[in-house]
Amino acid sequence: MRASQLFLPTLREDPGDAEAVSHRLLVRGGFIRQVSAGLWTFLPLGWRVHQKIVQIVREEMDAIGGQEMLMPVLTPAELWQKTGRYAIPEVFKLTDRAGRPLVLPLTHEETITFHAREISSYRQLPQFLYHFQTKDRDEPRPRGGLLRVREFIMKDAYSFDRDEEGLEQSFRLHEAAYHRIFERCGLEYYAVQAESGMMGGSESADFLAPAGSGQNTLVTCENGDYAADLEIARGVPRAPEFPERLDAPEEVQTPGVTTIEGLAERLGIDSAATSKAMPVVRNDGTVVLGLVRGDDRLNESKMAGVLRGGFRPATDEEIRKAFGASGGSLGPVGVSVEVVADETLREGQFVSGANRDGVHLRGIEAGRDYEPRFADLREAREDDACPKCGGRLRFQTAIEIGHIFKLGTFYSMPLEATFLDESGSERPLVMGSYGIGPGRIMAAAVEQRHDEHGIAWPRALAPYEVEIVAIGAAGPEVTAIAERLGEDLEAAGISVLLDDRDLRPGEKFADADLLGCPLRVTVGKKTLEDGRADVLVRRGRGEQRVPVDALAAHVREVL
RNA sequence: CGGGACGUGGCGCAGCCUGGUAGCGCGCCUGCUUUGGGAGCAGGAGGCCGCCGGUUCGAAUCCGGCCGUCCCGACCA
Structure with missing residues (x-):
């Protein structure tokens, strides 16, 4: 290709509104241009890179028996109403001239499951189907160039199996294919366990590429034996220095003390030997008290997982009504609401609020003074130890470049995608879904491989070698x-x-x-x-x- | 959706406070010179100053509303 013939508008200066490195360099290098917030055009050079990635993904999907197809973007809302995903705010909704409701899909589970109704026998299983297709998302806040956009092309693949065992095999096959894809793309990346979010289903794995700009926080062990997204990362905190053990809780006057630091200082104790109470209100209106160690933070996605749904912090009035005290003096003893306590509070005696303003209790012990439900609630911290080997943990921002899910029958049940097994009984298909965003791979490659002069593409992704x-x-x-x-x-x-x-x-x-x-x-x-x-x-x-x-x-x- | 910033030729910005002929750098066009790390000289093209309304003799500038974009947060298949 001759540069003199190429539509290649490079810029001498950084675009004024770009922060992320990949955003700046891809725009400057004439790879992409913005049309509107979260809407990007791939210029000829950028499209070459995109298509290189697509081809790598295609080859690896085909290698495990994937069958490429193409489903439409415009989708009847009916399918989404059946699975309940029509209610998701990020879904673009529109109507045709006759007033028929349509959606622009976030992913194509509904549509593929609609087609999977033509699978009728266990003899046809497993099936791996995939396509590269435009996804639309009404994101509340697009950002960072290609990092978070409102419309993008995704490779989404779907597996159909007869049972959980089959799904496990399909899941592992896709996981292995993903490793080959990201290796071939020349990226540093980590496969971690993840939340399933709005996809529904049981298990999911996230592929995270460390990058200077990213939406996720990746936690890794210096010894390489642990990697997790901060949303679910488990760190091992230092042991608290407990004061002398008490046979029963003992009140202490703490007027004016509303913070953990203030409390620890006032009583002359380790802040790790205190507990912090976080009153929240679930979607159904019930109040729950989350309890973590004083020096820890409550991890909201862990809490959402424990409560099996959304929640918000309680308001001052709700706190006063439920506990008879204000936010700084709450504790688990004698309350009528459910208490969920972090695992770190299982052993030992802690100081907590007494549910009376200006009063705390020393020597609180789980099991003796209150009966909590224990769960992993605390957010991992950089000075925690690795849960596997005790090594030091490292925190990095990262880009999510792929996500694979075990969906089970979340879609096949409502959409009635069933097959007949050997005994002639009708059973729902057991599904998995597997997504990759080529645009994010492109951004991650730039984030990982650049210098002050520009981009240094890995050979496999370079627009030209x-x-x-x-x-x-x-x-x-x-x-x-x-x-x-x-x-x-x-x-x-x-x-x-x-x-x-x-x-x-x-x-x-x-x-x-x-x-x-x-x-x-x-x-x-x-x-x-x-x-x-x-x-x-x-x-x-x-x-x-x-x-x-x-x-x-x-x-x-x-x- | 909460907080903050910004909107002026293709790109990056100044001007706005204190109202009075719209400016700079880069890029672009023509000519001449130049050619191993973003050249020089000369000439030239290109702007609804985001939109609507108000104040004023007069608005890029002051006031109000709206729209758009970016950043932080909430959110995030």
């Missing part, structure tokens, strides 16, 4: 040789971008650095004096002068 820069007053001789080199490389199966634009060398070099092709071949009068060209590795920037005749062989070697 080699960029040839013809310089000097790119006279006819230089141009002719640059063109011939390009043809040689392409004949050897290497993709080439030839910068034949009438620009000064500095501008071409700057653009080449920005675009990030793995190799840059420079041809100019000086190199040609002795029949050579310069080959520069974008990453690491090692440059070598190579005879023109040996260029194709050399390029193949270092690429």
Whole structure:
């Protein structure tokens, strides 16, 4: 491809409204352009990268027996009403001229399950079906360029099995395929257990790529034996220094003390030997008291999991009504509401509020003074120890590049997608779903591989493997040789971008650095004096002068 | 949805406080010179100053409303 013919609007300066590195560099490099909040056009160069990713995903899905198809974006609302997902606020809803309600899908579970009704026998199982299709989401807040958008292309795959055992096998097959995909894309990534969110279903695994900008927090152990999303990460906190044990709770006057720090200081004790009460109200209006160690934070997604649904912090009036005290003086003893306590409170005696303003209780013991439901509620912290080996935990922001779910019969039951087993009895299909966002892989690659000059694509994703820069007053001789080199490389199966634009060398070099092709071949009068060209590795920037005749062989070697 | 910021040629910005002929850098077009890390000179094109309304003799500038975009948070298949 000739750069002079390419629609490649590169920018000398960062776009004013871009923060994330991938956002800045992809816009500057002419890969993408914004149309509106969360709506992006892939320009020719960006689309090449996108399609490279798509092809890798396609090959690996096909390799495990996936069958590619295509389902429409416009979808009758009826299907979504049956599964209950019509109520999700992120779903774009519209009507046709006759007033028939339609949705723009977040994912295609409903539609694929509609088709799966044509699976009628256990003999046809398992089935793996997938497509690459546009997804729309009415996001409350798009951000970060491609990191969080309102419309994007997803590869979503669906497995259909006769039972949980089959699903387990299908799930593992897809998991392995995902590992191969992300390896091939040249990304650093971690597979972690995850929340199932609005997908429904039992187990799910998230693939997270550490990145300077990201929506997730990835927790990993320095020894490499533990990785989790912060939403479910389990860290091991230090042991508290408990004061002397008491046979019964004892009141202490703590007027004006409303914070844990204040409390620990006032009583001269370790803040880890106190407990913190977080009153919340569930969707059905009932009040629950969450209890964590004083030096910990309540993790909201863990709490939502324990309560099996949404909740919000209780208001001051609700707190006063339920506990007869204000927020800073709450505790688990003698309350009428359900108490959910973090596992760290199982052993030992803690200080807690007495449910009277200005009064706390020492020596509170779970099981003796109150009967909580125990659960993992605390948010992991950076100074926690690894739950597997005791090593140090590391926190990084990360991009979610793939997510796989065991759905079970969440969709097949309401949509009545059933099959007959050997005994002739009708059973619902057991499903899994597996999603990858190529745009996010693209963003993650840029986040992980860039320098102050621009992008350094992994070879597998690069828009072109080699960029040839013809310089000097790119006279006819230089141009002719640059063109011939390009043809040689392409004949050897290497993709080439030839910068034949009438620009000064500095501008071409700057653009080449920005675009990030793995190799840059420079041809100019000086190199040609002795029949050579310069080959520069974008990453690491090692440059070598190579005879023109040996260029194709050399390029193949270092690429 | 709560908080904050911003909206001025294609891009990045100044001007606004204190109302009076719309400016700078980059890019773009033409010509000449130049050509191994974002050239120089000369000439030129291009702007509903986000939109609507108000105040005023007069509004990019002051006031009100709306819209849009970004950032933090809530949310997040």
